[in-house]
Amino acid sequence: MFISILLPAFLAIHVSAAPGAKITGCTVSKDKLEAPSGLAAPTAPTARFVGLGVGVQNYTCSAGGTFTNVGAVAELFDISCLPAVAFDEVTDIVFDVWEKAPKQVTAQSIIGALAIFNPPIVLGQHFFITNPITGSGLSPKWDFTSASLKGHPNAFVVGARTGDVVAPNDPSTNIDWLSLSAAQGDLASQIFRVETRGGQPPTSCTPGTPDISVKYVSQYWFFGGSF
Numbered sequence: 001m002f003i004s005i006l007l008p009a010f011l012a013i014h015v016s017a018a019p020g021a022k023i024t025g026c027t028v029s030k031d032k033l034e035a036p037s038g039l040a041a042p043t044a045p046t047a048r049f050v051g052l053g054v055g056v057q058n059y060t061c062s063a064g065g066t067f068t069n070v071g072a073v074a075e076l077f078d079i080s081c082l083p084a085v086a087f088d089e090v091t092d093i094v095f096d097v098w099e100k101a102p103k104q105v106t107a108q109s110i111i112g113a114l115a116i117f118n119p120p121i122v123l124g125q126h127f128f129i130t131n132p133i134t135g136s137g138l139s140p141k142w143d144f145t146s147a148s149l150k151g152h153p154n155a156f157v158v159g160a161r162t163g164d165v166v167a168p169n170d171p172s173t174n175i176d177w178l179s180l181s182a183a184q185g186d187l188a189s190q191i192f193r194v195e196t197r198g199g200q201p202p203t204s205c206t207p208g209t210p211d212i213s214v215k216y217v218s219q220y221w222f223f224g225g226s227f
């Protein structure tokens, strides 16, 4: 399997010591979000969930020959209970595998093959909906109602952006870091997209060419909320 080749010794050394069974629901008190200036400050001392988003950012080619973002789709895997020291390395590893994987390989199968996620817990899904407040434009949504919080109809959050900074490293490859507040839903009152890997489109395009999807991975930190 191509994945086993990419698994660095790091995982075996650091992460196999992590608790296997209990993932969602552990305290993330030691995991401090380093929100750069330009993003909102977290309003709670600790996050409720930390998820790794594995998916694609979609773009359409505008008449001006540049790509415009038209949403994203990602599967959110729970990393809340990994040792905080491992978060960024795990993000790198998953992106490395995801980026190199053939098109037909799903995020689920990649996560399922990495021992660190044993057993993998899907928190939920991230996607875009029509802005529920204005009725036009797109709003990001994180929805746990079909996965980790099944049976809780309000276990979702629709975000409104409160901050946006270019990625500290390699911003031409990595999408911006964001802070958002809840416009709807009880899952969280604040959401942060940080430690982004990938997702940026090429700098130019030929108008009329098909939409593209660019693979990305990022950490999503959820604060507040009712769960």
Ligand SMILES: *[C@@H]1O[C@H](CO)[C@@H](O)[C@H](O)[C@H]1NC(C)=O
Residues within 6 Å of the ligand: 056, 057, 058, 070, 071, 072, 073, 128, 213
């Ligand atoms: C993004 O593209 C993927 C295919 O790569 C597709 O499955 C998904 O529905 C698209 N989502 C949006 C919001 O455009």
